[in-house]
Amino acid sequence: MSAVFSSRGQSGASSPAVAARRRFVFAALTGFSFLGLAALMFAAMRRGGVLPVEGVMLALFLVTLPWLVIGFWNAVIGLLLMRFSRDPLAAVNPMLADEASDSPVETSTAILVCLRNEEIDGVALSVETMLEGLLREGALAHFHLYLLSDSSWPEIIAQEERLACSLQARWGGDIAVTYRRRADNHAFKSGNIADFCQRWGQGHDFALVLDADSFMEAPAILRLVRLMQRHERVGILQSLVVGLPTMSAFARIFQFGMRLGMRSYTLGSAWWQGDCGPYWGHNALLRLKPFMEHCHLPELGGRGPLSGPILSHDQVEAVMMRRAGYEVRVLPVEGGSFEQNPPDLVEFIRRDLRWCHGNMQYLKLLTMKGLRPVSRMQLVLAILMFVGSPAWVAFMVLSAGLFFLYDDYLNQFDPALGAALFVSVMSMVFAPKFATVFDILATRERRQAFGGAARIVAGVAGEIVFSMLLAPVMAIAHTVFLAKLAMGRGGTWSAQARQLHSVPYASAIRRLWPQTLFGALGVTWFANVAAFAVLPALPVILGPLLSVPFTRITASPFWGRVALLSGLWRIPEETDPSGDLLRLGLPALPAAKSQEPYGEPAYVEAPAAE
Template sequence: MSAVSSSRGQSGAPSPAGIARRRLVFAMLAGLSFAGLAVLMFAAMRRGGVLPVEGVMLALFLVTLPWLVIGFWNAAIGLLLMRFSRDPAVAVNPMLADDVRDTPLETSTAILVCLRNEEIDGVALSVETMLEGLLREGALAHFHLYLLSDSSWPEIIADEERLARSLQARWGGDVGVTYRRRENNHAFKSGNISDFCQRWGQGHDFALVLDADSFMEAPAILRLVRLMQRHERVGILQSLVVGLPTMSAFARIFQFGMRLGMRSYTLGSAWWQGDCGPYWGHNALLRLKPFTEHCHLPELGGKGPLSGPILSHDQVEAVMMRRAGYEVRVLPVEGGSFEQNPPDLVEFIRRDLRWCHGNMQYLKLLAMKGLRPVSRMQLVLAILMFVGSPAWVAFMVLSAGLFLFYDDYLGQFDPVLGATLFASVMTMVFAPKFATVADILVTRERRQAFGGALRIVAGVAGEVVISMLLAPVMAIAHTVFLAKLALGRGGTWSAQARQLHTVPYASAVRRLWPQTLFGAAGLAWFADVSALAVLPALPVVLGPLLAIPFTRITASPFWGRVALASGLWRIPEETEPASDLLRLGLPALPSAEPQALYGEAAYAEAPAAE
């Protein structure tokens, strides 16, 4: 299964020939699946003769396939590794075979906390807890904390300055604490980190990049540092980030689904990506010298929303680091690395559209010289992640339109092949989740960590239904946003609202009226043209139709408490929370002790993000 050569480099990785064989196997599997689904769709259409518009539909269908096929095979390979490999993480990242727990620290690491108009109490608790953990481990002298602010709200700036003074007073004798605020947040987070590199980067070996909602336990941080210290050709080391326990019903459902799909997907992707792994922009360790020298992002020429600073910087920095000859690795191991997920659908869409905007800029980077083939493909896939949405929406609209011109259009489509195609697509869609669920259910310890078999099955059933309803909601959001980009209108990169809150009807309507209109029109159309067609189309129209009430309900603190009390969508950190998580005062952990340190009211008084 591993296809690993006995010849290994400094990082303990498979030889280039071994990685090449893995990639060839993966490419063959993905290519054959892609071709098989394309042939199946064409054969199903042929029954009544392929119309010109159906040729367009076939092309649109093909655009949606790459992420589907790759996700399926990542999950399948990940499941095989989980069930048949002695240590799945070592099988895809052999540097994890090193026992580095007692390795002395000989390097200096900068902890970069990147801020932009963030509620400061949560940041303060996370930073304090991380510093206390490093102090307990006897490692604090090897770190330096940097609070890198791009904030513009006066109340937030005042809280940041107060936090910096407090940290310097308490920790100044044990660790360096530096606070810096840029007056101009040019290039956003990448510009923030670039400014650090130019000012202070030469004084440190590594940098641990954290977002305002990031939290890492001390052992997880030290593992990254010790591994990178030992393996000198590793330029970026990305931890596996999971969601923090939350009271938000929406976030609970989302991160439960992500948790189920993450392990198999990440193992499978790491198996063939190898040294061209992902960088997600936070909870990751950078080797500063090559990062500063080789990962400086260019300004994109031209006019319009795709020009100027590169917004989705992480993947570009990863491919540039690999181009420079350094490895980019992921540690596919859960535990100790966390982030806070958006508390409601509106915030979730806003975050997704920021990524969409940034990923579309990759169109101008595909011709970048010197990239590895896998790196170039990663940029293409990042684009297709969002381009697939308008392709899917257009496919559905054209399908509906055919009923207008052909009374018996369903009769022109082969029912057996159509059902086979539908079953194949649905299997591939949910394969990452079901692969991890299968592994959890047969492992007693993991089964108990997620709340037991009954809660797992009930949670999976609910999450699958909700994810099917939300898929068209997100596809419509992407489509509308991409249409705006095509017309020269970009989005805004403002601060996220991370705290649990009720979403006003006005805000939900303003954000989700296109989805509601699509759902109402679709339901009326299919009900009028063919009652039979309503059944398979029900998730497609029902999700958008109910987007506004769904947003209101899943953002409600009341329903969040109900979801928590039911035990549904539980994650292992709720079953046995680590002491450091309890220190954060998370409301989802009953034994936690909430603390307010540095200006609880400031964020509530700050302007609401739109």
């Protein structure tokens, strides 16, 4: 067991032989699972002969499989590591095997806070708290704070300038503070960081990249710096980012589910990705010299929404850094590195569609020269993450159509094999969550951190219902957006609404009418064509049908308070918040609740930004 799940080589890097063996094992597991599920689907269809439309459905089913089987085996490997490896973290990131947690900081790190029309009060509090933490650690002199603005709204620009002056007045004796605003935000965030590199990059060893909603505690920042100092061949070191405690019911349930699947999934993926790890664009440390030399992003040629600047820059920069011979590693440790998740479904969709737009540009990068095989596969998977949605929607629509085209279709499909296929797929879908839940329930300390066994089980049940309602809504949103891209229409990259706010019916309907129409047509179809199949079709049509009230309820500050007071969907930071999190004054934390009866949120009765 130890031979499979741990080994290390020189300079904190797994030996090439071990990395190759792990990738071979993972490819074999996922490949056999892919072929097995495809064979099971084909066998179920063969009972009455494979119809032409079933051949199309089989092809669509294959498109949806890669993320499914990869997520399953990531979770299985992660669970095995958590339960059987003596040191799971070192097994997937050998940098941690010889970590020197008390080594002096001897390098210069630029803290890059990237802004674009953001609510400034929250940014100010996060930055102040990070600086106070670094001052307590005695390391502040080794950092330089850069506020890198791409803002265009006059009132926001004025707030940024006041913040910069305030920070310079308070902290100027301990840390350099630089504020810069670009009048033209060409290439968006990647252009913002490229401008920093061109102006000031030569003056620093590392850059800590933060978004406006990012927060990192000082020990977590210093851990990244010390590891990067010790391991000179590491070009990007990505921290494991978790959601901040929140009063939003939507974000609360979503990030609880993410937290359940995150540990096993990240450990499993890091086990085989190794030195070709992910970069998520924030809460990560960059080695500036190779980043500036090797990660310059090209402009994509041609016309249409997939041309121009690369929008989802992070994964491209990761594969380019690895192509240059530098490692890209993830630090799979929960705690100390946070982000703020979208507070409602409308904002969640807007963020996801921005990623969808950027990932589709990878189609033009698949032939990039010199990429490692794992890196090229990562680009393919990033595309399939969204292409799988229209494939799934088309598969479901064709499945419903078969009942109309063939009165005796059920007699042509093997029910036993169909049931086996359904159980297999559902097991793979929920494997990442169940793997981590099993590990949490097996450990008394972790059970208490998540609120106790009863709350965990109830929270998991609620989160599964939430996920089943959410999944088809997102799939339809991706499908509609990809159809627009195919017709030459792109999206807009506007500021994210981060404050808790209610979502008016008009805003929800304007954004979610395709989902509502899909659900209504689905109910009408099954009621008139195949009433016996309404019940098994509910997971597909119920979420879209209820998407507008679902959005209203999960965005409601009232139901956010109810969720918080119930203790459901609790994360460890709520049970035992650090001093730095308490200083942020988050309404979901005990210190904030002691000041207000229910921790009053920043409440805005206004439509989310379109």
